[in-house]
Amino acid sequence: MTKRRGTLALCALTLAWGGLGCGDDDGPGVDAGPDAMIVLPDGGPDGGGNPPDSGPDAGDSGSPDLCGDLGEACTPDRGCRQSAFCQESLPFMLGEAGDPVVDLPAGTDTRGTFFAGGYCTPDDFSGDSLNICDPDDDADTTCGSCGSCVDLGQDTMCARNCEPSVSDNADCRDDGYSCDLSLEVCFPGCNGDWECRINREDTNGIEGIQTPADCEAAPADCGGDADNFDNLVYDTESDAVCNTDTWRCEFSGTEGAQGGDTCVSSDEECEANGRCLSEADFDWPGGYCTKFRCDLEGNECAGDAVCEDRRVGISLCLAGCTVADGADPEDPTTWLDNGGGCREGYSCVWNGRDGAGADNNGHCLPGEFNDVTEENIGEPCTEDADCWSPFGAAFCFVDDGPDSGFPGGYCSLLDCGVPGMPADVCGEGNVCIDLDGSSGDITGCLAGCTSADECRDGYACSDLDGMPGGQGACLENCSSDEECRSGETCTIPAGEMFGTCE
Numbered sequence: 445m446t447k448r449r450g451t452l453a454l455c456a457l458t459l460a461w462g463g464l465g466c467g468d469d470d471g472p473g474v475d476a477g478p479d480a481m482i483v484l485p486d487g488g489p490d491g492g493g494n495p496p497d498s499g500p501d502a503g504d505s506g507s508p509d510l511c512g513d514l515g516e517a518c519t520p521d522r523g524c525r526q527s528a529f530c531q532e533s534l535p536f537m538l539g540e541a542g543d544p545v546v547d548l549p550a551g552t553d554t555r556g557t558f559f560a561g562g563y564c565t566p567d568d569f570s571g572d573s574l575n576i577c578d579p580d581d582d583a584d585t586t587c588g589s590c591g592s593c594v595d596l597g598q599d600t601m602c603a604r605n606c607e608p609s610v611s612d613n614a615d616c617r618d619d620g621y622s623c624d625l626s627l628e629v630c631f632p633g634c635n636g637d638w639e640c641r642i643n644r645e646d647t648n649g650i651e652g653i654q655t656p657a658d659c660e661a662a663p664a665d666c667g668g669d670a671d672n673f674d675n676l677v678y679d680t681e682s683d684a685v686c687n688t689d690t691w692r693c694e695f696s697g698t699e700g701a702q703g704g705d706t707c708v709s710s711d712e713e714c715e716a717n718g719r720c721l722s723e724a725d726f727d728w729p730g731g732y733c734t735k736f737r738c739d740l741e742g743n744e745c746a747g748d749a750v751c752e753d754r755r756v757g758i759s760l761c762l763a764g765c766t767v768a769d770g771a772d773p774e775d776p777t778t779w780l781d782n783g784g785g786c787r788e789g790y791s792c793v794w795n796g797r798d799g800a801g802a803d804n805n806g807h808c809l810p811g812e813f814n815d816v817t818e819e820n821i822g823e824p825c826t827e828d829a830d831c832w833s834p835f836g837a838a839f840c841f842v843d844d845g846p847d848s849g850f851p852g853g854y855c856s857l858l859d860c861g862v863p864g865m866p867a868d869v870c871g872e873g874n875v876c877i878d879l880d881g882s883s884g885d886i887t888g889c890l891a892g893c894t895s896a897d898e899c900r901d902g903y904a905c906s907d908l909d910g911m912p913g914g915q916g917a918c919l920e921n922c923s924s925d926e927e928c929r930s931g932e933t934c935t936i937p938a939g940e941m942f943g944t945c946e
Contacts, residue, residue: 704763811836
């Protein structure tokens with residue numbers, strides 16, 4: 445039975461993988477692109493109320509440093525000292541009419557408060573959707589030197605930075621605020637043990653979790669019935685508690701469980717304070733037990749799991765493996781369906797440190813295993829499944845608009861240059877290049893060429909070695925007429941280094 449654990453506060457952030465009905469069903473998954481990160485769930489509180497008053501400098505078009513009051517307590521009447529809103533307290537109750545909590549022990553009070561005591565921030569997200577900062581823009585200074593921009597789904601918000609600890613709430617306020625282990629910001633934590641034991645479970649028999657808001661917006665996704673949402677259920681067997689030192693939910697988990705184990709739905713199938721990335725909600729084949737921020741002292745992985753962050757963006761407890769284990773470098777037929785010792789559906793991703801053949805020089809993450817048996821680097825695609833995938837590493841550079849750089853999509857293969865990969869894994873005539881500047885951390889296959897006539901229509905033969913007639917790769921951009929087909933010219937916009945063949 446699928447469950448979604450978490451508090452209302454955590455639902456808006458990263459630790460409650462599918463909380464209590466305040467977000468969508470997206471969850472963590474692997475983005476295998478050059479900017480590969482764990483994909484975090486969207487969502488935000490269902491709070492309403494009148495917009496709170498702003499501080500005395502609200503509306504200032506500048507970006508003042510908010511170290512003085514970001515994250516501090518406030519009231520709408522008093523406001524905040526700098527150009528910030530006072531996000532007022534938002535009371536809530538789980539189990540209200542129309543969405544009761546099943547198996548709730550008699551006398552249990554399920555009332556809580558989100559943003560208890562108020563929270564100074566430049567953004568008020570209790571009213572209309574506002575996006576005052578950009579979490580994907582490193583140059584965005586809206587939140588000042590003491591804050592970070594967090595994505596709440598429909599809104600963004602500035603929250604105060606903190607140095608996470610597994611034993612306390614760092615320098616966050618002591619009135620219910622936790623230092624989020626993933627985002628490293630101070631944000632509302634759990635309100636009580638009851639909140640840690642209430643989950644929205646799969647009670648309607650429809651794959652995934654459907655909240656009341658989901659079913660109201662799209663009844664067809666709930667069997668045609670807007671009231672056919674999944675129920676809130678109190679887990680009477682859970683030992684989860686709200687730790688008032690950290691303001692995070694903690695539980696003992698399953699003895700002997702470790703990162704990489706299969707799981708069906710519940711976090712408590714995994715190690716203490718672990719997480720179950722279920723197949724139904726997160727598309728990790730067979731479900732996957734893990735634990736976040738295993739790099740922190742006192743939060744180490746159980747058993748033989750490895751703590752790694754490459755290609756996931758945050759330290760996780762994962763199953764260890766050896767890149768290309770068992771493959772014959774001279775026999776491409778042994779490359780397909782090769783997961784490096786990972787279980788079915790998973791690919792062994794290099795850890796960024798250890799050499800070829802070393803034990804646990806990689807970790808198991810969802811891979812792409814399909815029926816494409818012929819090399820098709822550089823060919824059109826709309827998804828990874830369209831591409832040839834030795835070692836489960838296929839990647840499609842999707843055509844997502846005029847500025848995608850890959851019209852029609854482009855089949856590639858990630859990590860072609862890591863230790864253990866066969867030297868010619870990209871296929872005869874193709875090239876393995878650095879996709880991440882000069883770091884070499886992310887490499888990928890491109891279709892090789894010596895002239896544009898060898899490339900698909902719309903692609904130039906971009907020079908890679910600086911020598912006329914030398915090694916090139918089929919890319920949309922060009923830097924000279926020589927990289928285009930006969931009769932075409934490389935048109936470079938003013939002020940730009942590259943253009944396109946026309």
